[in-house]
Amino acid sequence: MRKGGVFMNRLNGILPKWFLSVITVATVFLIPLAILLVNEWLVRDMLNMPVTEWIASFDKRFLLNYVIYLALFGVLYILPRKLYYTMSFLMTLVLLVFGIANRFKLELRSAPVTLDDFRLFREVTGFEFPVEINLGVLTAGVIFSVIVFALLLYMLPKKREWWGVKFIVCVASVLFFFVLWTDRPFSPAQYAGLQKTLWKLEVGMKNNGMLANFVVLAKESEVKPPKGYSEQAIEQVVKRYPVADSTSNNKPNVIYIMSESFIDPYTFGDQHFQKDPVPNFRKYSDESIHGTMYSSEFGGGTANVEFEALTGFSMQFMRPDYVPYQLFLHQPIPALPSLFTQEGYEATAIHGYFAWFYQRNAVYKNLGFHQYISGEFMDLEKPNTPGGAFPTDKHMTDAILETLKYTSSPDFIHAVSTEAHMPYGRQQESEFVKSDALTDEVRPYLNDYVDKVHEADRELGRLLEALESQEEETIVVFWGDHLPSFPNGNELYGPLGTDLAEDWNGDYQDFLTMHSVPYFVWSSKGSEPKQQNISPNFLPAIITELTGIEGNAITAIGQTVMEEGNERIPFAQWPDQEQPQTLAMEDLQLIQHDWLHGERYMEELVGEVAIQEDFHLGLYDSLEIIESTVTETNYEWVLQGAPKYTKVVVNGEPTESFGWQRLEPGLSKFTVPLDQLSKGDQIQFIVYNSRGGELMKSKTVELEK
Template sequence: MKEIIKKYLYNYYFLCIASAFVINFLIEIFSRHSIVAAFNYLIHSPVVFTYNVLLILLTFSLILLVRRKFFVFTTISLIWLAGGITNGIVLNNRVTPFTANELKLISSTFDILEKYFSKFQIGLIGVGIALAIIGVIIAFFKAPRSKNKVNYKKNIPLFAAGIISFVLLTQGALKANIISDYFGNIAFAYLDYGFPYCFTNTLLNTGIKRPVNYTQATIEKLAETLMNSEDSSKLDNSNLVASNDNSMVPQKQAPNIIMLQLESFFDPTHMIDLEFSEDPVPNFRKLKEQFSSGYLKVPSVGAGTANTEFEVISGMNLEFFGAGEYPYKTILRKTTAESINYDLKDLGYSTHAIHNNKGTFYTRQKVFKMLGFDTFTSIEYMNIEETTPLGWAKDKYLTKSIVDALKSTEGQDYIYTISVQGHGDYPTTPVENHSKITVSGLDDTERLTSFEYFTNEMYEMDQFIAELIQALSLINEDIVLVMYGDHLPTLGIEDAELSNGDIFETEYVIWNNFGLEKQDTDIEAYQLGAHVLNQLGIHHGTLINYHQQYKDTPDYLDNLKLLQYDMLYGERYIYGGVNPYEPTKMQMGVNEVLISEVYNDEDGNFIVKGQNFTEYSRVKINDTAHETTYIDPNTLMVSDYTLNEDDRFAIQQVTVTNHVLSTSAKYKVGQEEENNQFYDQGFEEGYMAGYQAALEALGQPVQEVE
């Protein structure tokens, strides 16, 4: 026995091979939260499992280059196990798995921890990390070194051969479709292809690879072709004319444009086997019959809201980026990108983003500046009184924010709205007093329960659509409202279960109040903006024009990749070598948060009066933020504080994780004329009068769209 132990356990090569297998199996247990599921994966996907074992083994090959072999072996083992454990914890609390990009967003990671775990659990995680670090340090100083010097002449070629062999193996596996370099649903990809491969992919495979034909001459020729194409004659029919300062402005009153991206929204009746006690989406169905509509091909399934969002706003195809990549977490943290916002701002539009979720999710509070938004109204600037059983804000509260954005400017507005009500994960046990519509047709009781929950959320979102159109119909301005689902829900739906046969398809409809011609067509998410603007006679912007002119040409996708690479990663030849887009000075919230009065009441409580307060408002006195009680949109209270006339006061809007999104203008007692100097009472009264008319409609019973 001693000889066996000495022969194998002290043999690093055997130890690495055995450990790679064990570590990969443990990672799969963590990812699937089940030993049985990990065994099933091993049995049914042995080739993929072996590939991941070889990937882990490749990282162990670093011991060929060092004398501290045990230290390197221990460190690499801990890194893989830590990644697997982290992924398991993350998947226990959200749909999308742990990716390498999150290592670059450590501050956001702490926000996520605070949302999903108690302070005690975070403390345990911290202790675990500390113990792992201590273990690595002890291994560094105490672990034995190899007595023999490293034979670099032999080991470096061996190490290089291992890397080359694995690269060739990977290429073969990709061609044989054993693994994939595109993740339509990153959660499914991790389950299909394993954590080691997928995580490594998100680490190494980012951005757009340089096209082989990318040169200045190629881009300039493409730009020349774009401007000289016969189809470019459409530009002559654009409703743009030169103003006195030679800027391009609308010749006639252009419509307001509202994009409404509905979380996980799709027509449940597309499920072939399901039966419903009543139509779950009657309003959306009638809208499809009367207005332009079709299927929308989106880049993800079950998750990936931000990626559908990115495609629609930018007009860029996500397939050209790395597998499972979120540009919001990578390139858009470094540079601006041409978008429909910048294109419409050139034409005098104001641009607004609205989302009934926290403003820091996907770091939108930073990314939206890079995409050209003037304002961003997140949940911290809304008064949400009702949530779903899962805790997501209901979409009906978006109506007020959309109307607020329309009323906030005298000119035309582009409003990009992201809903959240339909968000999963969906309960597998019945929710009491939730189901107005009953669903049948599946033998799997838990899955059927999830579908019934989801269907009833779709019904409420459909009612919200009707309410929103009622409110918009009362506004005396031309409006286009584009509604679509961002992706299918996380309900394990397969192509064969759908009447349309494609899990990457949702639907869109283009409502308007001025008689826009009905044009039904199926399109990609990255074509949607150009498609809508084309119907409106607007042909402005490089990618907008490109989609409008070349969508049906043979080289369409190849040239689109060239343009995207040049705009984001290349030399920007298309713009003459200079990025023309500056980050916007984005305002958080459309309505300014203001203080009008401060005083101590009879009970000694400090009262702050003002406007546009929410449950996320916090009183800041001088340089200190105080615990604040929300009373109503015009009143906040701070206990146990006595007014000092020398103090200055402000209101901070903060996330649930105490991230400060904005701070109001300062207020000081006795200087009312100087306080809130940007507040225009006349404008506010006019705005409120117009808004009140829309609100009155929302008090009426919801009616189906005629």
């Protein structure tokens, strides 16, 4: 003990005083730069832009990120030297963990970490890391680093502190953060050219850099409460809109179909057509509740229209560039799926693209769905690729019909079609558009769009014909999310083209035209035709009334707004042309703020929103190996719940040398040639997303022969 104590005493302060200057320079300037480069390297192979390319292309954004890192350490510089070194060491670990967390979230959701993720630390599954972490190695590494750092501190000599310099650095860092957050007296974000890519958060990280983009999103998350927001105000709103008990006896299936960019092609002028491209839409619409739906979006923004239709909330209470799925839906909120599940329904979401798109794999759970059938769990003709063509609606229809057959409970299904999604190319001919219609610059784009909408209409007809043949009643709500966006949109929509609208940003009537899409509510058992114009957020009120299920304060307000004769929540962009908000609309805004941005007083009044803890991707909750056999040439496995592009993983490595065959809905056969495997190999079946994250996997089996 005495020898050890003597040895340690000799180490105390053994390092030369100039070494303090080296460490100080490193912590002030070099370590922030190193952490910046490491964190950007961690995420940039997911973003397809190397660090060097980012620095060369966006040098001002790189510089701003570096200054942010410098300021984080600069704030600590006021501390006594050894405490400053200690806090800098901890800051380094925190920032590296932040970088790793961003990479993990990119893998699973294709989105960076936002401020709201920190508010959800109590939810262990908040990040849903898609990779396995070797906790033993990680713990050992941290312990080793702490020991080395502690020993280094012990060996440092004493030296006079330069408190004046430390004070200046700290104050300068604090002032920088003030300027960065307030944009006063100038805007560093504007100087660096930071982008607000709220539609695609990963693009913002790619171009802005990790830390600067986090600041952009943090500033965007601030939402001021509407006038009069308080706990007492929320209590009064709840009292004003009592919710009727459930009167549902027949419990019909309910299917939402939000059809990408769908409008009636005759909107462009029926004189341009030689044949009706959408006969099924026209037939079923005419025999249903139908009319105009006033979309909050034009040319894009599908997720925002979907948000309104599922929740009953309105985009008119938000900034037009907000995307709730990306920014605000990090906790359970009341929505139509949860209302149906409380009535014993099975709630299924269907979308043929990636599960991470608009973070739907996280959002759908918070809306109350049981499962989400994404493109990774469909037997597509070819796997989805970022930037590639969207899947055809055939797969959406197949998924709907398979879900209805597989589930034993009544179904609420929300399906998003994708076939008519842009881009629209120059297609020279169409069997529907007259060959001399419009100009040669406009007609080819219209040809392509109309043919895509026709295919969507064909699938709509196939689905509704199948539903008509079934004994159980099904209600279908079909609508387009927004008008299509064309490469030459001004010309196609304007006087030189279809003359639909000339100035849809500056003219009120043109704006309404460009935000009007069709919808209908159809029953397989027949319904009385009725014309009614609505906005998407009225749909939950309409559906709860039609089915008799118990609604909530939001649907009660929606019903009140419609009974008052309103077709929509007034468009916020046109306060002088639109009617002022009614009391019911103001009450809806209060509740919306409370659930999304406020104190969630509603939880105390009506209880927490129930979500499905066993929420999963795919129709089936697991990949299960049903049977395994060996033939003269192949190993064969029959699996339940394994889609076409499930990977056969051998000893931890995916193999491409296998065959796939669909046996029946839910059952598939995978084959691997005998010469590709050996006795004792570990075999597993895994569904990956486009980032390499594991979405679902089977148990591991060992080849016995």
